[in-house]
Amino acid sequence: MKKELICIVCPQGCRLTVEEKDGSYQVSGNTCKRGEAYGINEMTAPRRVITTTVKLEGGRCPRLPVKTRTDVPKELIFDCMAKINQVTVKAPVKMGDVVLADVMGTGVDVIATRDM
Amino acid sequence: MLTYDLVVIGGGPAGLAAAYSAYENGVKNILIIERDDVTGGILNQCIHNGFGLHYFKEELTGPEYAQRFEDMVKGTTVEVMTQTMVLGITPQKQIYAVNSQKGYLTIGAKAIVLSMGCRERTRGAIAIPGDRPAGVFTAGTAQRYLNMEGYMVGKRVVILGSGDIGLIMARRMTLEGAKVLAVVEIMPYSNGLNRNIVQCLNDYDIPLYLSHTVTNIKGQGRLEEITVSEVDENRTPIPGTEMKFDCDTLLLSVGLIPENELTKSAGIQIDPRSNGAVVYDDMQTSVEGVFACGNVLHVHDLVDFVTAESMKAGKFAARYVLEQYQHSGETTAVKQGDCVSYTVPQQIDLQAGEETTDVFFRVNRVIKGGTITLTAEDGTVLLSRKKAHLLPAEMEKINLKKDLLKGHETVTLSVNC
DSSP: OEEEEEOOSSTTOOEEEEEEETTEEEEESOSSHHHHHHHHHHHHSOEEOOEEEEEEESSSSSEEEEEESSOEEGGGHHHHHHHHTTOEEESOOOTTOEEESSGGGSSOOEEEOSOO | OEEEEEEEEOOSHHHHHHHHHHHHTTOOOEEEEOSSSSSSGGGGTOOSEEEOTTTTSSOEEHHHHHHHHHHHHHTSSOEEEOSOEEEEEOTTOEEEEEETTTEEEEEEEEEEEEOOOEEEOOHHHHTOOSOOOBOEEEHHHHHHIIIIIOOOOOSEEEEEOOSHHHHHHHHHHHHTTOEEEEEEESSSSOSSOHHHIIIIIGGGTOOEEETEEEEEEEOSSBOOEEEEEEBOTTSOBOTTOOEEEEOSEEEEOOOEEEOOHHHHHTTOOEETTTTEEOOBTTSBOSSTTEEEOGGGTSOOSOHHHHHHHHHHHHHHHHHHHHHOOOOOSOEEEEEEOTTEEEEEOSEEESSSSOSEEEEEEEESSOEEEEEEEEEETTSOEEEEEEEEEEOTTSOEEEEEEGGGGTTOSEEEEEEEO
8 A cells, every 4th residue: 555645754744655564664855864764653653743722820921832742642632732721831941941741641641832 | 434244124024034044154243133022023923833844844823933043143142223214325335324222323334234025015105095094004004903913904804916925914904803704816816825715715714716806995993884896807807896895994905016226326236026135046136245035035934935035145145255255257137037126135146155046936827737947048848847736825946056057148947838
């Protein structure tokens, strides 16, 4: 089985071809190692980084931008969002501070992406 | 009168990089003037990731990228004046500005970097017929409301225009519980990066209607319904193809315009193709000692490229301040040929500046298997490069050795298509 994909690892957007043969995957069209990993993951267990905001009290904005430190399984995005939306953080916050540990049992922390 | 060696107008990614680079290149007396209450510009509301892969070699979100630069600048003697609006600049490099603490200010500078960024085209700019209800926003306005101010702008959303901000907002609104019914694009191709089509639309099953546009807006008080029609090859709506969408929000992602009112006030020459200043390869404008970089010069896809361009502007602004650096007078003009909509820089100085230069450009249509060529006045091909895919949504560049241009007053950059 052959599948054409557009790599989303970086804005270059390489056009990948992933070919499956007896359970192993061959990626072509990538220009870096990360593209190869993306191609294989996308066929087996797609993952995404979630970037969103949480409620912030006492800061210069009412919202604090956050992200999952690494990617999480794509099918858990909406469940993760529901958990993240329950979080309230008090200023001051530093970029990199954990605002929610191990979201949805993924082992991935949600961290602040700006000092506030 | 306040005086500085270098004044940078605008504290977004371009301004921060230009100031930082000028400092690193020896100028210590630098002022950044910013109209918002923080620096970082548009990055503060671009909470998504995909920034920094070129410059920092890692993937950052917009706020993280802004923070990194803010921290770099904090470690220098660069001064930042926020909540200050620049009203005008003169060719003699005097700056008129105003803020609520100090009132009206006149600031003198040996050199100026223009880094005011761009603004969004609005409903007025594309003249959509119909009622004028609440619920019609530019995508960037909605992004600021949602990501910084904490307001959800609607529940049932249609997005007109497939620019990157529109695509990013389609995903963002979906994640926050809105239903995004469609992204509608008048051109037969998307105006956003391919990766954003994949991760913002395809991931969430949001349909993209190419060669379609909004032909009516209906609503008393709040938006209630929009009409979408297919367009022909001349972008004229085809009668009988109307679709109605029951929605409360329409987001517009229909292009960005470099914000050059100040540039014009200084009498700087503007290129009508890029809507930014005409610049040399050192980012200097037609007024000596005034440099331009970032989205005020031409609209970029990636902040990393804004940073690189602005670092260059900062470096040559520093040389201008410190070394009485001047243009040689031996220059080559770069003109756009077939299928190319603009080039930056428009002028290349063969003696001053660096030995090679990047020339950035955009194509004006989707091209599969194109050849980028640079030709001299007599048609001699000076350089040619093959490229598998060229898209209007993706800025291209070629690197030129200046030796190649010796003896040519004008060269033309084109893509066969």
